[in-house]
Amino acid sequence: MIKKNYYTISRVISLLLFFPNLLLAEDFLLYDATVGQLPSEQPWLTYFTDGTAEQQVMTDGVWLQTSFTNRAGYSNYNVVTQALKNALYPSLDKGRGVVLQFGLQLSSENHDTADRAGFSVILLDSNHQGVELGFWANEIWAQTDNPLFTHGESVDFVTTGGMKSYLLCLTTDNYVLYEGNKQILTGPIRDYSSFSGYPDPYEIPSFLFLGDNTTSAGAEIVLGSVLLQSDTQLNLAFPWSLFLPSFTAGIQQGNGSTR
Template identity: 40%
Template sequence: MKTPLAAVTAGFAVLIGSNAAIAAVLYNGLSIPSQTLAQQGWMYLWSAVPPAPTAIATTNGTILDTSGTNANYAGYFRQSPVTLDRIKGYTITFRVQINSESHSSNNRAGFSMMAISNKLANEQQPYGIELSFWENSIWAQDVGFTRGENVAYDTKASAKTYKLTVKDTNYQLSVTGIVAPILQGKLRQYTGFTPPPGYKNPYTTPNLLFLGDNTTSAKAKVTIVSVEVN
């Protein structure tokens, strides 16, 4: 049975207006001294095809640069210290600027943000969402890793604060300063992905967050300013 849109909207309204007592700052890119995400508890993984990716701490945040070649990938993983309970609902707030991005496939992006929820007892794997960022749009990675719902949006002009809100089987992406969500849809179970030898499958790992370039078909230079979960 489909959930009425009014009920979904009301659920998000309650969640967004709730007390953020269990909020956790996962990255503060404006810290003194300047630090990368890896210096604040994130795992940094990268490939080393020349020219290798770089991750530099600046006073404006971490500049993650894979723009040398599409063949490289690099990014940050972290198990959330706050359970990403999609039944109760949660919000990931992150501030980022896409300085440059290019891709050789319409189904790939040089920067992505991934949130994988907790795994319920009756699930084969957890539900989650991967959002991909181009210079002029944001879109959801669909099951089968093709381009899903999308919105035209300028991600390049300046750093923007995004709020990814998850409730039950739905997500909404909002931007500070814009009242209505700019993107919304259903969570996915991303099946059919085989990780490189020795690596965990991020799509089957509960309570996992990722920010970075996870493809060899795109490249980007981005500034990651902050990440928070509640």
């Protein structure tokens, strides 16, 4: 659960006055970047690599470096055996609202095709519907599902230059991505379950991945704290981004670090 000092009392009261359904939401601190551990040393996330990727604990998260010859990242499942790491991980329902917060510093990224990224976030609900977002140094974009895994809607956005706080929301029909309290990208919910390959996580219910899932790209990143909220029941038509500073206070991370 979120530590009490992540929020001020006044901010919580302000948020709940406008969104009383948040009382029903469940909070899961999937990775606490402040305690000097790797994500896999905490209860919620596993570490996957099929090569010689490097990871190291930093003062504000975990440093991860991948290349074209390997894939690596963090997931709530073992992506090979498809075993859930923690049985208490919630079943996600996009119709009831899903919110993923994460801190990310992207130091460098390279790719050899316009349809791949060195760092990606995959967030799927219990019916394996959601979105996969790719992060480049100057752009964030979505993978399409028809045709499968091609460059979809995007936003020109500088992802380098220090730790940034992102918030990814799933609703019945759409996803919305915020950086800080600013909406930067939105698009339709996707279903990637027609994919056939190894490993194949796209039919796993309530699947989460943060990292490099391709041998066509590589990146150097620092991943900050990761927080999941399920059953938020937020109506994204309302300008609730006005209250995001209270909602995202738990993962703000200093100025970042480089290696």
